[in-house]
Amino acid sequence: MKTTTVIGAQWGDEGKGKITDYLADIADVIVRFQGGNNAGHTIVINGKKYALHLIPSGIFRQKALNVLAQGMVIDPFALDEEMTMLNNEQIGLDHLVVSQRAHVILPFHKTMDTLIESIRHEKVGTTARGIGPAYTDKAARLGLRMIEFIDPKAFAAYLDTIIPYYNTMFKAHGIDLIDKQTLLKQCAPLQQSLAPYIKDTSTLIHQAIQADKHVLFEGAQGTMLCLEHGTYPFVTSSSPTAASVPINVGIAPSCIDRVIGITKAYTTRVGSGAFPSEINDDIAKTIAIKGHEFGTTTGRRRRIGWLDIVQLKYAHQINGFTDIALTLLDVLSGIDPIKICVGYTLDG
Numbered sequence: 001m002k003t004t005t006v007i008g009a010q011w012g013d014e015g016k017g018k019i020t021d022y023l024a025d026i027a028d029v030i031v032r033f034q035g036g037n038n039a040g041h042t043i044v045i046n047g048k049k050y051a052l053h054l055i056p057s058g059i060f061r062q063k064a065l066n067v068l069a070q071g072m073v074i075d076p077f078a079l080d081e082e083m084t085m086l087n088n089e090q091i092g093l094d095h096l097v098v099s100q101r102a103h104v105i106l107p108f109h110k111t112m113d114t115l116i117e118s119i120r121h122e123k124v125g126t127t128a129r130g131i132g133p134a135y136t137d138k139a140a141r142l143g144l145r146m147i148e149f150i151d152p153k154a155f156a157a158y159l160d161t162i163i164p165y166y167n168t169m170f171k172a173h174g175i176d177l178i179d180k181q182t183l184l185k186q187c188a189p190l191q192q193s194l195a196p197y198i199k200d201t202s203t204l205i206h207q208a209i210q211a212d213k214h215v216l217f218e219g220a221q222g223t224m225l226c227l228e229h230g231t232y233p234f235v236t237s238s239s240p241t242a243a244s245v246p247i248n249v250g251i252a253p254s255c256i257d258r259v260i261g262i263t264k265a266y267t268t269r270v271g272s273g274a275f276p277s278e279i280n281d282d283i284a285k286t287i288a289i290k291g292h293e294f295g296t297t298t299g300r301r302r303r304i305g306w307l308d309i310v311q312l313k314y315a316h317q318i319n320g321f322t323d324i325a326l327t328l329l330d331v332l333s334g335i336d337p338i339k340i341c342v343g344y345t346l347d348g
């Protein structure tokens with residue numbers, strides 16, 4: 001098998017980073033294919049903790065090429081921060097590439113994310129990282145791709161279109177308006193520093209598969225947060241499923257071989273929305289503390305529930321898992337009885 005895809009089988013935070021890190025040993029290429037810095041995982045290497053939100057954990061292994069693919073939305077400020085942190089730790093970055101077609105999150109996308117949440121009757125509980133607004137702009141054909149971001153002329157032209165569009169809404173809500181010159185000045189150093197990493201990643205991945213290299217696709221979030229198949233509208237704005245890999249990476253669907261579903265031995269969810277097996281008792285508190293169930297990105301305490309087999313079967317239906325990796329089983333040590341949700345009833 002030439003490709004392995006790691007998919008969150010629940011609502012995210014299943015421990016995908018750990019499994020990716022384990023599989024990274026045999027990977028020649030590691031690819032993030034959707035989402036942005038709403039994701040996050042902490043990696044401990046030689047006793048030192050590293051928090052990554054955009055760059056795959058494979059960056060610590062100098063042999064694998066690490067790719068941020070076109071299906072991602074990338075905040076250049078956040079990416080620069082992560083790269084600087086790695087540089088300061090003497091971790092080389094010459095095996096990192098970023099898709100020229102990946103869309104860009106700018107500060108006003110974050111402002112819009114917060115504004116929309118404040119207006120909504122039922123809050124999604126987003127990470128406020130600008131993910132939804134950046135994907136909205138992409139679908140509305142108002143987005144900015146990396147290749148245009150690093151081109152000063154194209155970037156200035158984009159700002160001339162997008163600033164009046166956003167400022168109309170910001171003005172109506174009494175929010176500070178976007179200033180073109182300030183933004184140009186803030187972005188100029190990033191345009192320069194990121195330019196060498198921007199590549200046609202679809203062709204690079206295609207060539208790697210053709211050359212019989214092992215490619216690992218790392219999903220962020222989880223199946224139930226999928227825009228298409230999740231608990232809409234309490235979802236993220238991308239599709240963290242196996243079927244989304246080809247379109248978000250730019251390879252043929254027939255290239256998807258092994259699909260590993262990652263599930264915890266219990267369930268967690270961050271943010272609002274349905275959670276049939278949720279518990280709110282002392283056991284939930286114990287699991288949260290023992291499992292360190294606090295978000296890497298926002299620090300929020302995750303909601304806790306029992307393992308939900310109905311939900312997992314649905315995730316399998318969507319993704320066609322060839323393997324399952326069960327994580328965090330040890331967190332349930334000492335809890336008796338351990339419950340598993342095997343069916344739902346509505347109103348009795």
Ligand code: IMP
Nearest residue numbers: 012038039125126127131235236270271
């Ligand atoms: P957004 O992706 O920031 O727009 O947030 C949409 C929903 O997805 C919210 O409920 C978030 O809490 C959730 N979410 C986004 N990223 C993650 C993640 O990496 N783990 C768990 N939940 C996430």
